[in-house]
Amino acid sequence: xxxxxxxxxxxxxxxxxxxxxxxxxxxxxxxxxxxxxxxxxxxxxxxxxxxxxxxxxxxxxxxxxxxxxxxxxxxxxxxxxxxxxxxxxxxxxxxxxxxxxxxxxxxxxxxxxxxxxxxxxxxxxxxxxxxx
Amino acid sequence: xxxxxxxxxxxxxxxxxxxxxxxxxxxxxxxxxxxxxxxxxxxxxxxxxxxxxxxxxxxxxxxxxxxxxxxxxxxxxxxxxxxxxxxxxxxxxxxxxxxxxxxxxxxxxx
Numbered sequence: 002x003x004x005x006x007x008x009x010x011x012x013x014x015x016x017x018x019x020x021x022x023x024x025x026x027x028x029x030x031x032x033x034x035x036x037x038x039x040x041x042x043x044x045x046x047x048x049x050x051x052x053x054x055x056x057x058x059x060x061x062x063x064x065x066x067x068x069x070x071x072x073x074x075x076x077x078x079x080x081x082x083x084x085x086x087x088x089x090x091x092x093x094x095x096x097x098x099x100x101x102x103x104x105x106x107x108x109x110x111x112x113x114x115x116x117x118x119x120x121x122x123x124x125x126x127x128x129x130x131x132x133x
Numbered sequence: 134x135x136x137x138x139x140x141x142x143x144x145x146x147x148x149x150x151x152x153x154x155x156x157x158x159x160x161x162x163x164x165x166x167x168x169x170x171x172x173x174x175x176x177x178x179x180x181x182x183x184x185x186x187x188x189x190x191x192x193x194x195x196x197x198x199x200x201x202x203x204x205x206x207x208x209x210x211x212x213x214x215x216x217x218x219x220x221x222x223x224x225x226x227x228x229x230x231x232x233x234x235x236x237x238x239x240x241x242x243x
Contacts, residue, residue, distance in 0.1 A: 091226055096171065098197050098231040101157035104173050107191070107239075111174050 014133050015122040022131050029125060030076040034069040037113065037121055041080050042066045044112060049093065049105035060089040081106055137190045137242060141170045144215035145194075145208070152206045157195070163231055165199040168208065178243055190242045191220070197233040205236060217242050 012033075019029050045064055050056060063086050068078035082090025096102035126132060138156065145154045145168055153159075157169040171193050179187035194212065196205050202224065209219055217240035225235030 088226060095193070095223070095225050095235070095237045096157055096169070096195060098163055098228050098233040098235070099158055099160075101169075102171055102173070102193060104193075107173055111176070111191070115176060 012118060012122055015119070015126060018126060018131050018133050019129065022129065024129060024131075027071065027074070027076060031069040031071070033118070033121055033125055034076065034078045036125070037118065038066050038068070038078055040117075041078070041109060041113065045080060045105050045109045048108050049103075052103040052105060053093070054103065059087060060093055063087050063090055080109070137172060137175065137192065138170075140215055140217075140242065141192055141194070141212075141240075144211045144217065145170065147211050147214070148206050148208070150206075157193075159197075163197070163233070166197070166206075168194060168196050168206070170194045173239065187243055192217070192240050192242065193237055194240060195225070195235055195237040197228075197231075197235050199232050199234070202234050202236050208238065212240050 016026050016029065020026055042064065045066075046061055049061055049064070053060075060082060063083040064081070065083055066078055066080040069076055070079065082094070084090045092100065093103045094106050095104075123133070142154070145152070148154075152166060152168055153164050154168040154170065157171040159167055159169050172190060173193050174191040175188055177185045177187070178189040179185070194208055196202075196208060198205060213219060220239040220241050222236065222238040225237055227234050
C-alpha cells in the first residue's frame, strides 16, 4: 500500500485571477504541479535524509512522485513511498512499536500546504503578467 | 508556559482506565497495550507586529495493541477535551516482530 498525499489547497484566488484573464485553468494547474514535482521529490528526499538516525538510502529508493494526473476537473500529483516494495517507508513515516517515526511525507505536504504552492502560483501569475 | 508535550501527556493522563504512555519511542518491555506520542511538526500560524502570535503543532498519537484495534482507549475524547483537533487517522501494519497492531492519529493544536 503506497503512502501518498495530494496537493490541492488554498489556491482559489490565484486560479480565479487566471480565469478572469481568460487563461486555461487546467493547463495552469498542470504547469504548477509539473513545476513542483521535482522540488517535492527533493524535499521528501532531504527530509528523509535529515530525519534518519541511520542513513542507508534504502527507503529513498522507494520514493516516487507521479503526475500531473488529470481526473476530470481534478488535477494532482501523487507522492510517497512504494511500501509494497519495502515497508520501510511506513516505518519511517509512522514509527513502529519500539521505534519513533521519522516522518518525511507529512513535512513535505505541510511545506506546500503552508506556502510552497502559493509561492509557485504567484510566480506562475507573474509569468502571465497577472496578480492575485 | 505549558509545552505541547505537557499538553499531550496531561490529556493522555485523563484516560480511564489508565493506559501506559510515553513520548516515542517506548523504551523497555512493550506492554500489550500502550500509547506513544510524537511531535511531527510545529510552525508559526500567525504573525503580528513582526512577532509570532500563534503556532500550530501537529502531534501523532499512536495506540499499539496486541489484541487488535476493535476496543481501544478513548484517546480522541481525551485529546479533543484538551483542545486538540483530530486530523488524519490510519491503521498501521501489524508489526511482525512484536505482534502489535497500530492506530496512528494526528492531532493539531493551535
